[in-house]
Amino acid sequence: MEPLISQAKTMHHSLIEIRRAIHRYPEIGFQEHRTSQLIRTILQSYGVEILPLNKETGVVGIIEGKQPGKVVALRADIDALPVQEENDVSYQSQTPGVMHACGHDAHIACLLGAARLLVQRRNELKGTVKLLFQPAEELFGGAQSLIDQGVLAAPKVDVIFGLHTKPDIPVGKIAFKSGPLMAAVDVIRITVQGKGGHGAMPHTTLDPIVAAAAIIQGAQTIVSRQVNPLDAVVISFGSIHGGEANNVIPEKVEIWGTVRTFCPQLRSGMPERLRSMVTHIAAAMNTEVDMMYRHDLPAVINPENLQKFCRQSLEKVVGAEGLVAAFPCMGGEDFAIYQQQTPGVYFWLGTGSQSIGMDLQWHHPKFDIDEGALPYGAAALSQLTLDYLQDFAD
Ligand code: NI
Secondary structure, three states, rough: OOOOHHHHHHHHHHHHHHHHHHHOOOOEEOOOOHHHHHHHHHHHHHHOEEEEEEOOOOOOEEEEEEEEEEEEEEEEEOEOOOOOOOOOOOOOOOOOOOOOOOOHHHHHHHHHHHHHHHHHHHHHOOEEEEEEEOOOOOOOOOHHHHHOOOOOOOOOOOEEEEEEEEEEEEOOEEEEEEEEEEOOOEEEEEEEOOEEOOOOOOHHHHHHHHHHHHHHHHHHHHHHHHHOOOEEEEEEEEEEEEEOOOOOOOOEEEEEEEEEEEEEEHHHHHHHHHHHHHHHHHHHHOEEEEEEEEEEEOOOOEEEHHHHHHHHHHHHHHHHHHHHEEOEOOOOOOHHHHHOOEEEEEEEEEEEEEOOOOOOOOOOOOOOHHHHHHHHHHHHHHHHHHHHHHHOOO
């Protein structure tokens, strides 16, 4: 048969149509009703069976091959972001304040394209394919919600593949690496309790603002002085609140931050490192602290033993020169939740084109993709599936 990428390229126009239809009506996490309906309608038009779910958003399709075998899951996230679109394009978001600014509209089009290609090759398929259209990736709850609804079981999924648009990688290329790709995400909240008073008489107060400033500075020295510089860690504080007036020292200050790591051991030690730093600085300033540390997501780590397989399969789609090394990124992805349950591989689809100004980063109000990437995404997902079912058949 014709290579999948050639077949995918003949579907280019319909992939663009799908992507734009989704782009026009973005919906944020767990509110993807219209999006889910559109996905169901398109899957049904391809003859794909839809599995019943308890939740209203998210769709799972299933393609049974003509021969029994392993089970491959393919995952696309389907939610948009609370961003006001600033692109002046025909397919601009029609919903004020909501936008597909992370390219999940493209993920949907790629997975629907893969579904269509796989249905056409049902006779060759040695096993089963589950198509996971997952809600609420941006809220980090969507993967868990699908897992809770049993999508990785009965039949049990043997491997899961997923992709993400990548604006700094040119269209026609795919970036892949084994090992850590995206970081674990933790959340920290620190409340500094002092004693308020007049700003002109600081000696009568216990100033939580000065203590908070020292805590923020001190936390950065965990990164620079306590952790091996070859182990990546980020501590960023994105919110700090305390006080109302210029001359009043408040009673307390609240600080929120995010902690990103790859290494699981480093991650598990971070709460204690931070707690020690924060409580000692606070005590030195005669203030008290309360600290909350929450693990939100593990890191996305691609299994080493699938490296060779993935390279060979993806090279069929983009050629040896099109398959480039992915650089890890400290962003988080709830694809990691699936990888806790089943082997999974996540990779980046080049969607950037500097010449047409499509190189802005994720979540930017002018984020857009070069739609020439869509056939590569559809072909990559379907190629990995066909090859896995073939190579790993018992
Ligand atoms: Ni995203």
